[in-house]
Amino acid sequence: xxxxxxxxxxxxxxxxxxxxxxxxxxxxxxxxxxxxxxxxxxxxxxxxxxxxxxxxxxxxxxxxxxxxxxxxxxxxxxxxxxxxxxxxxxxxxxxxxxxxxxxxxxxxxxxxxxxx
Amino acid sequence: xxxxxxxxxxxxxxxxxxxxxxxxxxxxxxxxxxxxxxxxxxxxxxxxxxxxxxxxxxxxxxxxxxxxxxxxxxxxxxxxxxxxxxxxxxxxxxxxxxxxxxxxxxxxxxxx
Numbered sequence: 001x002x003x004x005x006x007x008x009x010x011x012x013x014x015x016x017x018x019x020x021x022x023x024x025x026x027x028x029x030x031x032x033x034x035x036x037x038x039x040x041x042x043x044x045x046x047x048x049x050x051x052x053x054x055x056x057x058x059x060x061x062x063x064x065x066x067x068x069x070x071x072x073x074x075x076x077x078x079x080x081x082x083x084x085x086x087x088x089x090x091x092x093x094x095x096x097x098x099x100x101x102x103x104x105x106x107x108x109x110x111x112x113x114x115x116x
Numbered sequence: 117x118x119x120x121x122x123x124x125x126x127x128x129x130x131x132x133x134x135x136x137x138x139x140x141x142x143x144x145x146x147x148x149x150x151x152x153x154x155x156x157x158x159x160x161x162x163x164x165x166x167x168x169x170x171x172x173x174x175x176x177x178x179x180x181x182x183x184x185x186x187x188x189x190x191x192x193x194x195x196x197x198x199x200x201x202x203x204x205x206x207x208x209x210x211x212x213x214x215x216x217x218x219x220x221x222x223x224x225x226x227x228x
Binding site: 004006033040041042043045090092104105106107108109110 | 120150152157158159160161162165205207216217218219220221
């Protein structure tokens with residue numbers, strides 16, 4: 001399998017549930033990202049990992065907890081979410097997190113999350 | 117702060133029509149500029165990019181020129197096809213950090 005994969009593709013959860021989103025990249029990249037895509041809003045960068053170290057956390061609520069066990073895998077652990085957290089969550093990877101020098105991110109297909 | 121503003125959609129065109137999707141940016145430093153495309157049910161894919169002023173990015177018949185004087189990076193295609201129906205995102209990154217800034221996306225529908 002090539003590129004960036006995400007599972008599950010769709011997830012419906014209640015506000016008291018705990019779930020995890022998974023992202024895997026097969027590109028040999030060293031940086032991985034979580035984005036939130038809501039309707040009529042710009043993509044929101046949530047977290048950046050570079051060589052397994054978190055380098056960015058854009059004021060994301062603690063009910064979202066990322067985990068990067070190695071450069072190929074990225075998780076987003078979810079607990080006690082709110083209905084306004086319903087969105088498409090996109091994972092991306094790039095060669096490294098110095099985007100100005102590389103400049104290209106490869107995106108997965110996303111997980112469509114619905115919080116009831 | 118750095119940001120990208122792109123024209124609101126949705127845009128509906130007939131096949132073979134000319135396409136322009138406007139994008140303007142605000143950035144400190146010297147940004148690199150990108151257009152990404154998102155087909156239904158898929159993630160974003162890089163369509164084209166330009167890394168310095170006056171560069172022209174091109175791919176699949178789409179073009180965009182990095183205009184520093186007007187801080188713009190408008191996407192154009194001379195003759196759209198039904199298969200071009202997608203959401204198009206303008207984005208930038210600067211040489212000061214590791215942030216990507218995306219526009220809100222413009223939905224394009226091409227009808228036969």
